[in-house]
Amino acid sequence: MRLLIIFLLITLKMGELQAPLYENFWIVWNIGQGQWVTHVTSDACFHYDAGGEPGSFKRIRAKLVINCGRKRNELFLSHWDMDHFLHIPNLAKTVPRLCWKFKPTYGVTKASAKKILQLNLKNCSATPVAPLWLPSISRTTNESSAVFFSDRVLLPGDSPTTQEKFWAHNRSELLATKVLILGHHGSRSSTGTDLLNQLPNLIVAVASSRWVKYRHPHPQTLMRLYEKEIPVLRTEDWGNIILRTQF
Numbered sequence: 001m002r003l004l005i006i007f008l009l010i011t012l013k014m015g016e017l018q019a020p021l022y023e024n025f026w027i028v029w030n031i032g033q034g035q036w037v038t039h040v041t042s043d044a045c046f047h048y049d050a051g052g053e054p055g056s057f058k059r060i061r062a063k064l065v066i067n068c069g070r071k072r073n074e075l076f077l078s079h080w081d082m083d084h085f086l087h088i089p090n091l092a093k094t095v096p097r098l099c100w101k102f103k104p105t106y107g108v109t110k111a112s113a114k115k116i117l118q119l120n121l122k123n124c125s126a127t128p129v130a131p132l133w134l135p136s137i138s139r140t141t142n143e144s145s146a147v148f149f150s151d152r153v154l155l156p157g158d159s160p161t162t163q164e165k166f167w168a169h170n171r172s173e174l175l176a177t178k179v180l181i182l183g184h185h186g187s188r189s190s191t192g193t194d195l196l197n198q199l200p201n202l203i204v205a206v207a208s209s210r211w212v213k214y215r216h217p218h219p220q221t222l223m224r225l226y227e228k229e230i231p232v233l234r235t236e237d238w239g240n241i242i243l244r245t246q247f
């Protein structure tokens with residue numbers, strides 16, 4: 001019996017050792033209309049927003065635990081709108097060592113934002129990562145969206161075309177973009193032609209949205225992408241979407 005237990009322990013240990021040593025992929029979570037995108041690496045998960053519709057967290061919980069449950073977890077928030085931060089308390093409860101990598105200031109006084117701040121998440125200790133762009137002046141929370149770019153994935157939050165004109169202009173780093181998470185869930189007021197003209201190597205766009213309820217992605221946005229021959233994947237059709245950018 002003792003030998004059997006030792007054998008099982010060794011086998012389980014070997015199973016752990018045989019787990020992939022190198023991981024690098026992205027998950028666009030199917031949380032209804034909203035945004036929660038996770039860059040999964042071997043030792044850390046980087047979450048770009050953790051929002052979505054009420055009740056959608058239970059659909060992704062098990063996969064979140066498998067991919068991020070034993071890693072360092074860092075959070076970037078684009079802006080203080082509920083569809084981008086609703087599930088931060090669930091995320092904090094589910095994964096270890098969640099810390100702020102980027103926390104915006106515009107709109108932080110909203111009552112709903114205060115509840116998130118009361119979680120008292122620490123700032124991540126590693127070197128801070130600046131967004132690709134952060135507006136100095138905003139009239140709305142959408143306009144205040146921080147834009148992130150990492151590993152050839154562009155995440156504009158809900159940044160509208162009026163802001164795209166500023167942040168997409170003359171940005172040589174955007175030439176490398178392969179994946180675009182559609183701004184404002186594919187609303188017609190984002191993903192303008194000026195932005196698309198700056199992304200000549202774009203391969204695919206992803207809409208984290210719900211047509212049935214919100215009519216996103218908007219047909220005008222889809223037409224602009226169609227004219228550039230960019231296919232659009234929708235979480236509403238495909239569920240959680242896994243993307244690999246190392247090809």
Ligand SMILES: [Zn+2]
Pocket residue numbers: 034035081083084158184185
């Ligand atoms: Zn939004």
